[in-house]
Amino acid sequence: MTAPADRRARVVVADDHTLFRQGLVEMITVTGDFQVVGEAGSGPETVQAVGRCRPDILLLDVEMPGPGAKATVIELTRLYPETRIAILTMHDDPGLLHELLRCGAAAYLVKTIARSELLAALHALARDGRNVLLSVSRETIDKLKRDSPEPEVALSDRELEVLHLTAQALTNAQIAVRLHIAEATVKRHLTKVYSKLGAVSRLDAIRKANAAGLLRGVTRFEAVTAEGGSG
Known part of the structure; x- marks a missing residue:
């Protein structure tokens, strides 16, 4: 959900440090672009505030009294999926980042960012409901990329059979x-396999399938040049 262009985006601020939370509220409100509709100082209070106020954006601290950020994000995503959750934390931690994004958070921002960066992130969240925003160190981004598994390729049982024989x-x-x-059916299965693997040839498909762990137990990988083997 994104805020309509003709109204200010509605924000709930959740942080158990009252002074810091009040500072955020003032910072966000003074721009005139956002309306802070609620505050919370614990996980349960956050869930109640979001349910009561139905904000476009929730600015959520990680370390608050209650069930923890992960459980809070999961519950809020289930109950109020239209609210975009922006994590604001001191922890520049790739493990935590990955976990909270997987649970449904739309942004992960470290508290060392500048005021302008925070407001830019809020504007982006209010404007576009599709993007995920990160404001973390380069080291964290690099580690997240290294640790992220390759996306799974979903091949049917028949497609896997054809691929193994290929x-x-x-x-x-x-x-x-x-x-x-029929031979035409084999070609049709291979065409689907190429598409799913992003392959351009039989050998390319075999290499990519091997890299994705789809050919475990197959010991012979060859490019087929015989007649009928290029389709």
Whole structure:
């Protein structure tokens, strides 16, 4: 959900340090672009405030009394998915970042950012409901990239069968005989496999499937050049 252009974005600020929270409220309000509609100092208070105020954005501190940030984000995402949750924390931690984004947070901002960066992030969240915003160190970004697993490729059982036989250097005609299907059906399955793997050839598909762990147990990987093997 994004705030309509004809009204100010509604914000709830959740932080258990009263002075810091009041400073955030003043900083956000003085711009005239946002309306702070609620405050909270614990996890349960945050859930109640969001339910009562239905804000466009929740600015959420990680360390507050209650069930913890992860549980709070999960509950809020389930109950009020239209509210975008921006984590504001002292912890420049790739593990925590990954965990909270996976639970549904839309932004992860460290408290060392400048006022202008915070306001820019809030403007972006209010304007576009699709993007995920990060304001962390380069080291954290690099570690997050290194630690992130490759996305899983969902191939059907038949597509996997065709792929395994392709990796064993069988031609389309040979695969068709082995699986008791038409050769045109083999080609259709391979076309889908190429699309899902982002491959441009049989050898490319085999390499990418191997890298994704889809060909475990297959020991022979060859580019097939025989007639009927290029489709």
